[in-house]
Amino acid sequence: MQRCDVVVLGAGAAGMMCAATAGQRGRSVVLIDHSLKLAEKIRISGGGRCNFTNLNISPECYLSNNPHFVKSALKQFTQHDFIALMYKHGLSFQEKTLGQLFCDQHSQGVIDLLKTEVDAGGAQWRQGSRIVAVAGHPDGGFVVQTERDDQSESWQCESLVVATGGLSIPQIGATPIGYEIAKQFGLRIVPQAAALVPLTFQAEDLWTELAGVAIEDAIVACGRQQFREAILFTHKGVSGPAILQISSYWQPGESLVIDLLPSVQLADIWPTANREALLSTILAEWLPKRFLQVWLQKYGEIKPLKQYSPKVLQQIADDLHHWEVKPSGTQGYKKAEVTRGGVDTDELQSKTMMARQVPGLFFIGEVVDVTGWLGGYNFQWAWSSGYVAGLHV
Incomplete structure (x- = not known):
């Protein structure tokens, strides 16, 4: 001894x-x-x-x-x-x-x-x-x-x-x-529980074609807590600093609300934008083109701004500013920075x-x-x- x-x-x-x-x-x-x-x-x-x-x-x-x-x-x-x-x-x-x-x-x-x-x-x-x-x-x-x-x-x-x-x-x-x-x-x-960890989606929610796309400025909120940093789409879900931060606060079954365009309000952009320009071209000032190609397919083909009704434009704005997602889980301790x-x-x-x-x-x-x-x-x-x-x- x-x-x-x-x-x-x-x-x-x-x-x-x-x-x-x-x-x-x-x-x-x-x-x-x-x-x-x-x-x-x-x-x-x-x-x-x-x-x-x-x-x-x-x-x-x-x-x-x-x-x-x-x-x-x-x-x-x-x-x-x-x-x-x-x-x-x-x-x-x-x-x-x-x-x-x-x-x-x-x-x-x-x-x-x-x-x-x-x-x-x-x-x-x-x-x-x-x-x-x-x-x-x-x-x-x-x-x-x-x-x-x-x-x-x-x-x-x-x-x-x-x-x-x-x-x-x-x-x-x-x-x-x-x-x-x-x-x-x-x-x-x-x-x-795993913390500071990437989050996963159900397979049917997964936009695999977006894997590798980063959005450099987003606000991710869970309840009252929110972080404004980059997010990254992966083959399994979402990662990036804002996601890692919010993961420490997220509990299974809860939803996240993501503002993909925190630096602008689209409702203020539409009236002054070039109505002949494609909507994807207008939004490309703030969001990656590859992301927009996938996102805007939800609303039909990508068209000039003038061909979207005010109701659809409002829906697009609401979805980009208040995108609600429900993660299925995390990537676990192997990918977690802390416990x-x-x-x-x-x-x-x-x-x-x-x-x-x-x-x-x-x-x-x-x-x-x-x-x-x-x-x-x-x-x-x-x-x-x-x-x-x-x-x-």
Whole structure:
């Protein structure tokens, strides 16, 4: 039996941030991960460019059964604190749309930053270690049993941090072990679902001929929540930033309302448009021609504007501004960027991430019932939750 102050399960974004923070406070830390490849989810994020945070971080950009839970962690470690870390390590970045920050040195730069910070705290790495068992110790603290290269190890620690992530992207090793540990210690779990994920249609609703067509400016609404970004038609349904965003709010059986022309009102366009021009030509100023060819077939052949009755023009305008669709489902965890749901935040102290009823047990990152918007928000939750746990382990 080996002893240390802190065992962190999971060497992803949150786990490494926690291990670095705790280690640099003088705590002896062991960082355990099942994978030999370090931080694979960071590596593939943003197509390898790593959208590491967002300038517009605020609690309103997160979903949770307790919408106030994120406030303390986000205040204790802000996006500007992580930006300062980037500067400290000589990394540069670019601001893209909607406040998204991408690392110029790509994902590897962020991974190297985190590894250097962990090493600065003197943590022991145990990559390629499978968690065999976790239990409370009779004298307090915890015991973690692992197996690596057919060799067993046991660690006794005062604090145990679960940073094992969610169920998204199982092809790189996602497992439900974090939820299983939470249940083992009596913590409630909010049901999980794929989030930031493409949506699917029934086969008969699928416009397969539109696969690959993007509409760069659309508003997608589900109930009171809406996002204005691009959408992309796929062979299975719809994707693109606006769809991924709304997917976190969508529940099976619900409909979405899409405004395909938010920048104009067609009712104001018709009176001043060239009545001799084809309707598809008029609308092509705002919408892709390939999309219009398919869409306008619903109303018969494509004709000059003057050949459409006012009633039909009104219907076309209504349909383009208020297109109601009912997705049949999602493309699941394989295509999801994150997992919605997880360890119930009512079970955790928001200032420390420690379980209220189990002293020394912490949950951070995606395993917790906190889901951020697309665009760097989930990485910021990893940094913030990992940091505050690291201060208190």
